Amino acid sequence: MAKNDFQTDLLQGTLDMLILRVLNRGEMHGWGIADRIEQLSKKVLSVGEGSLYPALYRLQDQGWIESEWGVSDHNRKAKFYRLTKAGKKQLEVEQETWDRLTLAIGEIMKSA
């Protein structure tokens, strides 16, 4: 199956939302986030590092996530990201918008 990378503008916003969603379950390092998105999407979506890290820095600049150095499961130094309060609110907003949008698109696709 062809893997989709998040390159276009349209999907970049979606990637941010997905990252927020993944981090909503708890803090995680960069590789873990990419891995989790791939797992959850049943390997349909693959997050290239070229998209992941810029997105992480962007989110951090917005103040939606914050980071801290820690030790990974394999006893290695890694940078862990977690949602901030503002990030949690942002996730709710994006979730809501997304639901509305998919519903609307779904309606159109069904009716047409």
Next chain:
Amino acid sequence: MIRRVHVTVDKKMKLFRKFRAFFRKEKLDAEMSEEMRAHLELQATENQKRGMSADEARYAAQRAFGGVEQIKERARDERRRGWLWLDQLTQDLHYAWRQFQQAPGFVAVAMLSLSLGIGATTALFSVVNEALFKPLPVPHARELVRFTWAGNLGQIDSSFSDVVGDGPSHWTGASFSFFTAQRFQEQDRLLQSLFVFTSIGGHTIVADGQAEEAGTGDYVSAGYFEGLGVRVSLGRALGVADDRADAPLAVVLSDAYWRRRFGGDPAVIGKTILVNLNPATIVGVAPAEFRGVGAFGRKAALFLPLASVERINPGAFDLTARPGFRWVFGVMGRLRPGVSATKVEAEFAATFQRSIVDNARLSGAQHVWAEGLPPDFPRLKLRPGSNGGEFVVLRAGGELAVLAALAGTMLLIACTNVANLLLARGAARRREIAVRLALGAGRARLLRQLLTEALLLAGGGGALGGLFAWWGGDALAAMSRFSSVGHIEPDWRVFGFAVVASTLTGVLFGLVPAQRATRIDLNVEFQGGPRTTGSRSALRLGKTLMMVQVALSFVVLVGAGLFAATLRNLRAVDVGFPRERLWVFELAANSAGYRGERAAALFERVAAGLHELPGTQTVAVSTFPLVAGQGTINGGRIDGTPAGSSVSVAVNEVGGDFFATFDLPTVEGRTFTARDDSSAPKVAVVNRALVETIFGHESPLGRRIRFANTVATVVGVVRDVKYDKVREAVPATIYLSLGQGTGGRASFAVRSAAAPAVLASGIRRVVHGIEPNLPVLDLRTQDEQIERLFGTERMFSRLSILVGGVALLLVSVGLYGLMAYAVARRTGEIGVRMALGALPGRVFAMIVRESLAFVAAGLVVGVATAWAATRLIASLLFGLTPTDPLTYCGVALLLGFVALLAIWLPARRAAKVDPMVALRAE
């Protein structure tokens, strides 16, 4: 499309994070590398779990990851998106700094040029600012309005001061008669406050037994301090209770006078002093920054109640008998909130015109405009009063324009000079710029880089220029006739002006050279090199700029030449009497209570006392000092002839050895004797000019002349001497006997062989011995006195010579730079010429000829410009026309000579080109 909604992002935190990111770039970069390495390791571990070998797992992870550096760069861009410009700016600045370090000579010359240009314009602006823009130091100055009027004065029988004529029979003024001002005051409810004031110079103050001249006193109505919102720094202000004719006299001192005379002693409040011999109590001290509303040129030392003006200066304005005659009172008001000046003006307009008509009727004039007012009758006009609205400024308009033109030209010359330098530098940096373009630098980015350099230069020049302006402003004010402005306090306006001027010049001289420098054809650049082609157009532009510079310098130098010649001509004018060893001073006997005969007797006593001083030859007494810009002109005619035959006559009341002192032997008849006193019939001595204008060839002796409500019999005729001004021809002059005069103020002229210091103390001793309450005013030599008249001319002459000198310097530096650059560019070509047999002398001549061609073109443009521009200063010149051929030729020769000097070295270098070396380099 998903729309981002920014909900609760703490903006401050965000900004803080960005700032931190910007300043901790290295640390964040290191963290990023670390993070990515961790990522790769995790991926490799995962791969190993799936059964890959350790090496394989690592490679696979790296393959999947892609270029670490690209990702880092993208991440970096993401992180500092908002700060990219700042990042690039620091880069630009850093780079510009390195460029400057490589070319310190270029930077020094450019900065110096700019600082001279910007400094001169800023210094000038600070003077103009002081005069025109700076508001009075009072709260809400914008609410203040100044009453003014405009119209034809022809039919109004009054005496006006500070009137500006704009066009025939149309005048503008800011002073009103006492009668009119009173009518305004009756209507003051239209304004939040309305107040009236007038300035009188030369008060004698006696404090602690010491008599001294205090300077200007401002007489102000009750609402003055309150209406302006001026709060005294000590004691109390003048109020309603003080502004009554029968009130005990109260005085508020200016801060400067308080410090000068009383050493800033707070105990002066309540102290009694004598103001023109009237006891007055010091009730307050005005704040340091407040010097009255007549800000420009008239700064008050004392503030006194308006009601006391007659008591302190008897007869000065004759307010009781003729309140509508002297128009010397300023009127200002503060607008009520929400009421426009136009509305108030409409309310007062009728009052103003009616007061003039009423006054004419009251003073018994025949015509009282029964058939309605003529259309050009003076109309009231309310103007903004935030700067005091003084009118002296308007009169200075012409001078300010000339100064502005001078400073502007200087700035323009500096700009062209720096533009040329940048152009040459851009050409020298072609290779570097080409390499940067080839490596992928954006043209816009490069343009910005070059502009940054230009702006940096301008900024540096501006800062330096600001420093020049700081002390230059004071010097300029001192040089100008605005010397009474005193210390110039640069405020935010001056600062803003310097910043704007620097930025504008930076963009102006930076843009074109920068644009040119980045317009490079890379193919041509790397194939043939810049030696043969490419730089031609830059050189052409450079030559055009040089031409402009030569033309501008020519104009400035012609101006300098004309002003210098004017000053020389003025100084050489024969005033009609010998000026050597002649000392002049004034006595204001009226301020010590002397009037009329008593004053005349006092003056004669002083004159007699001065005669006793060792070394004294003669002593003259007169109402007006000669050639001092003072005097009175009346309409005069032979008694019995109709009023229409009046001509202008100058009048002076004289006594002592006046005619001997000024070397005026009688041509006919006699001069005055002691018998010509107030009891004798009034007699006059006239000058030849008067005889010629009024009597023609008849003998005037025994004839009667009528002027200013007086009739006098002519008893003698004397030679002509200058009256009040050097520039003007000797007017028809009538001399009256001081013994029959009315003046309370006199000027003494002492011709003495004594040493100056001895004479000065002798004069003071004599005057003090006769009347201790009478200070000796303004002791100076006659030469100094005459020189004072040339203030404006001196200022223009000095300034234009200064600007001209700088222009000459800049032109020679610019020319040298341009030609040195041109020769360097053409080394190859010259080499070929020499190889083909051209002699060094011919090469030398070729270079000189080429450069002189555009210098000559600049001179032609300069002559045309000067021809047109100097017309505007025609009225300021004396003894020569604005197109004086001698000046034009002299300046052209000077410029040509300096140009030749500047070209000499580069041309010599061209002639010394070794064909072998030049061709080998090719």
